[in-house]
Amino acid sequence: MEEFILTIRCDDAPGIVLAIAEGVVEAGGNILESDQYSDVITGLFCIRIRFEAQLGSLDSARATIMAKVSRFEPNFLLRTLSHRPRALLMVSKYDHCLFDLLYRWQRGEMPIEIPLVVSNHNDCRELVERHGIEFVHLPVSAATKTEAEARLLELLTEHAIDFVVLARYMQVLSDDLCRVMSGRIINIHHSFLPGFKGAKPYHQAYERGVKLIGATAHYVTAELDEGPIIAQDVVRVEHAHSADGLAIMGSDVERVVLSRAVRLHAEDRVALVGSRTVVFD
Amino acid sequence: MEEFILTIRCDDAPGIVLAIAEGVVEAGGNILESDQYSDVITGLFCIRIRFEAQLGSLDSARATIMAKVSRFEPNFLLRTLSHRPRALLMVSKYDHCLFDLLYRWQRGEMPIEIPLVVSNHNDCRELVERHGIEFVHLPVSAATKTEAEARLLELLTEHAIDFVVLARYMQVLSDDLCRVMSGRIINIHHSFLPGFKGAKPYHQAYERGVKLIGATAHYVTAELDEGPIIAQDVVRVEHAHSADGLAIMGSDVERVVLSRAVRLHAEDRVALVGSRTVVFD
C-alpha cells in the first residue's frame, strides 16, 4: 500500500464531494484524512485528501478520478505522499532563514528537493555547498536586472523547479516574473503585515514602540508586500530592546514562519482563494 | 435552505466516505465543510460534516443517510446547525468560569441552552437568576452524597440534559455517575495536566517555581484528573508572582479554556478515541 495526496479546487457545486469519493474508491483508495472548505467570498470549493491504495499507475489513478470530476473543471493535483516538490531558494546576505530551511531539510523535516540556491551575493556559498547543493551567483544591478531574470527563468526550467522561496532575498522581482510564477513564489517579510510594509520594518517598529513584533510569509504578487498570506507569528518585545535587538528577536520569528509556510506549501496544504489562502493544517 | 451537522464515528473501513457522501447527496445535501480523521491507535474513523439542504424532515434525512452507512455500525449524529444542546452547569464558590460561560451565552457566542445551574453552595444564586436561569441549591455532605447524586440524576432526566459542565465544582462525582454520563461531563482542572494533579495546584506551581501556569478542560472519568483532554492553555508567570497572584492569572486561563471546550463540545467538534480526543477546529 502507498499513500497519496489529492487536492482539488473549483467552483463549488452540488455533488462534487460525492464525485471525488466515487473517484477515489474506483481508484482503489481508502481515505485516511480529508479537509474541505467552501469559501464564501469567492465561491471556491477546496479539498485536500490523503488516501492509501495499492501501488499502481499514478496516471491511471489520475484518469479514473478525473473522469468523475472533470465536469467541475477543477484545478487538480494527485501525487504520492513521498513525492517531494523541487524548490529553488533565493537569498541575499542574511542567512538565518536559509540556514533554518537547510537544517530542517537535512534532518528530513522539510519534504522538498533543493536542486540549487541562487543569490545576488556570494556570502552564503559555503553554507550551501556544505550541504551538497549547487550555489549559483547571479548578481543583479539596474543594468543587468533584465538579463538576470532571464537567466533565472532558464534555471527554473532547466531544474524543473516547482516553486521558489525568497529566504530574505532583497531584490524586487519584475511583474512579469511574478505573473509567470503566480502562487509559486513564497516571500518572508520581516513584519506583521499589513503593519510596517517596505524597508527597515524593525526600525519602524522600534520607533513606533510596539509591544509585539512579527513576520509574515506570503505569496509574491506584483504589488509589494500585498500577496496572499500563508503564515504569521509574533514575539513579545519590551522597551529595553534596541532596534538591533528587535532584529535579532525577529529573525527567530522569520525563520520559523518561513519554514512553516514552505512546509505547508510543499505538503499541498495551501489553497489560493482570491487574495487570501485556505490553509489545511 | 438550512444547515446541518453530521458526525459519524466507527471502525475505519474502505468505502465509508463514499457511503456518507452518497447518503448526504441522496438526502439533498450540499457539503460545505468536512473534517475527517482516522486514528492510528484505536483504528477509529471520525468525521464531522456541515452541509446545507432544503428544510425537510430531519428524521427522513437521518433514515436516508443511515441506510447508506448502517453496515459500518456507526456512532451517528445528525442535527440542524441551529439546534442547541442542553447543558447543566455545576459550580461551588469560585464564580469566574460560570461567569464567563453565562456572559458568552448571553452574547449569543455559546450555542447551548442552560435550563438550570446546580450548586452545593448558594453563593452564585444571584448571578444565575439575574440571567433568568433556574438555580438549584443541592448541598453535599458525606451523609447526603448518595441522595444528592440521585437528585442530580433526576434533574438530568427532567430537564433532558445533554451534557454537564463542572465550572469549578469542587465535589468529586461518584464512579457510577461518571459511567452513566461518560463523555458528557466536562471539567476544568486548574493546572496544565498531567502536572499538578489534585488539590491546590497554584500553590504546588508556586513552590516548584514554574515559569508558565495552565489549565486543562477534560472529560470526567472515574479516575481523578485523568480523563481525555479537550483543551489546554498556559500563561507566562514570573518570580514576583505570589501563589495568590498565580491563582488570579490562572483564573483567566481557566475560563478561556473551559469556555473553549464547552463550545467545541456543543458544536460536536470533539470525538472520543479511547483516552484521547480528536478535535475538529
Place this chain on the structure above:
Amino acid sequence: MEEFILTIRCDDAPGIVLAIAEGVVEAGGNILESDQYSDVITGLFCIRIRFEAQLGSLDSARATIMAKVSRFEPNFLLRTLSHRPRALLMVSKYDHCLFDLLYRWQRGEMPIEIPLVVSNHNDCRELVERHGIEFVHLPVSAATKTEAEARLLELLTEHAIDFVVLARYMQVLSDDLCRVMSGRIINIHHSFLPGFKGAKPYHQAYERGVKLIGATAHYVTAELDEGPIIAQDVVRVEHAHSADGLAIMGSDVERVVLSRAVRLHAEDRVALVGSRTVVFD
C-alpha cells in the same frame, strides 16, 4: 509597616540613583522591589520603587525624598501601595471591555476607584448601576459635541478623576481634551496597530486574509490611533472564520489587553518617554 510606590522620571544624570536611595533611607524606607530604565532615544531616566516604611506622614516622606532629588527636576510621584487612582470609564454600545473591567474590579483584581461611567448611549446603564456605580448618559452629536466635552471636563473635576478609560467609546475626543488629559486617557483599538487603523478593522483583517488578529491599548493623542502603545496581544485565526467570527475572537483579546493596560497604568508601571512607553512589569 506600610508599603509605598515611588516613581520618578527625569533627564538622566549621574548620581540620581544614589540620591533616590538616600531619600528613601532617610524616610525610613526599605526597598522591596525596584525597576529602572534609562531610555536611549529621549535620554530620560525612569524608576519605579516599592518600599516599606513605618506608617507616618506621606507629606513628610515626600518632602524628605524630594529634598534629595529636586535638583534633577523630576516628574515625581509617591503614594501608598493601597491608594487606588480614580478612573472614569467611557463606553458606547459594545460592552465587553466595560464588562471585563467591572468584573475584575468587583473581584478586587483591578486597583482603581470607579466613581462613574459615562456613555453616549443608554445601553450599558443596567450593567453599570448593578455594580453600584453612577451612570451618566452624555449624548454626543455634531451640534452638542462642544457642550458634551465641557460637561465631561466638569465631571473630571467634580469627581477628582485621575485617568480616563475609553472602553470601546466610539466618539473621537477633541484635540483640546487630548492635550489637557495627555498621558491620562487610555483607549483600546481593535487591531494590532499600526495595521488596520481607523474603522472596521476586523473587516479589513478578514479581507486581507491575516492569520492573526490583535488589539492595542494606547494613550490617546490628537492623532488618531497613533498614541504611545501600552499593551498589545494577538490571537490565531483561520480561513474558516468570517469577519463576524473575527470580531468575536477579537473581543476576547480587546478586553484582556485593555484590562492589562488599565492595571499597569493604575499600578504606576507605565512611564511615557516621547511617543513610546516604558512598562515595568
Place this chain on the structure above:
Amino acid sequence: MEEFILTIRCDDAPGIVLAIAEGVVEAGGNILESDQYSDVITGLFCIRIRFEAQLGSLDSARATIMAKVSRFEPNFLLRTLSHRPRALLMVSKYDHCLFDLLYRWQRGEMPIEIPLVVSNHNDCRELVERHGIEFVHLPVSAATKTEAEARLLELLTEHAIDFVVLARYMQVLSDDLCRVMSGRIINIHHSFLPGFKGAKPYHQAYERGVKLIGATAHYVTAELDEGPIIAQDVVRVEHAHSADGLAIMGSDVERVVLSRAVRLHAEDRVALVGSRTVVFD
C-alpha cells in the same frame, strides 16, 4: 566609558540598596539599568545592575563597592559587560540544541566562549569542529563512568569553565558532580515539567493526548528533573500528530528554551533563591 554588570545576592536588610548605590557612585559609575527583587520565601535580596564608568581597574572597583556592602556578606559579582563566561557544552546524539547554540554563538547572539564540546558519542564531531571548536569524545559506560567524570572535572579546570550546558546529553551526572557544580549546570528536559518526568516524554505526551507540549531548561541537582527552572515554553499540538511528530515539533521548543536559558545565565540574569529562580529579563 565602559559598561559593567554587578549582581549581588544576600539576606535582605535595610540599607542594602543605598550601600550599593554609594559603592557604584564612589567607583565612578552611572547606573543605566537596575532590577531588584526581595524573595518572600527565602528572605533573599537579589539585584542586577548595569552601569557605565571610566575604564579603570576592575579590581579596584570591586574593592570600592565591596567595602560598602561587605557587612551584608553578599554573593557578589562584578564584571565588564563585554566579558564572556566560558561554557562547556555536552551532547549525545541529538544535535538540534547544540546546533542552535553554535549557530547563535557564531552570529554573535550568544555571549559566551565555547572552549570545547564534550560528547559520549562521535556523531557531532564534524558539526563542532566546523565551528573551530575542540571536540572531546568521552565515552561513558557503567564500568568507566567514574573515570569519565574524573576526566570531565579535569577538563572543567584545565579550560577554566564557568558553566556547563547539557544540550541533550543523555547520561545522568553523579551526585558529586552535581554538588560541585551546583547552580552551574543547565539541562534541557523535553517536557513541560513537572509533567512527564523521566524517559520518552513525547511518547508519554502522545499517549496522554495533551494539546500542548513543552520544554524546560533547569539547573541540575542530584534529584532528576527536579532542579530550579530557568525557562519553559510550549507549542500547540493536535490529534493528527504522531509521537514522532511531537518529537519534531518539540525539538523546536527545546532549542529555543535552552538557548534562552543559556543567554539568561550568561548575562547574569538568573539568581537562585532556594529551589526557585529569579529571572531579570
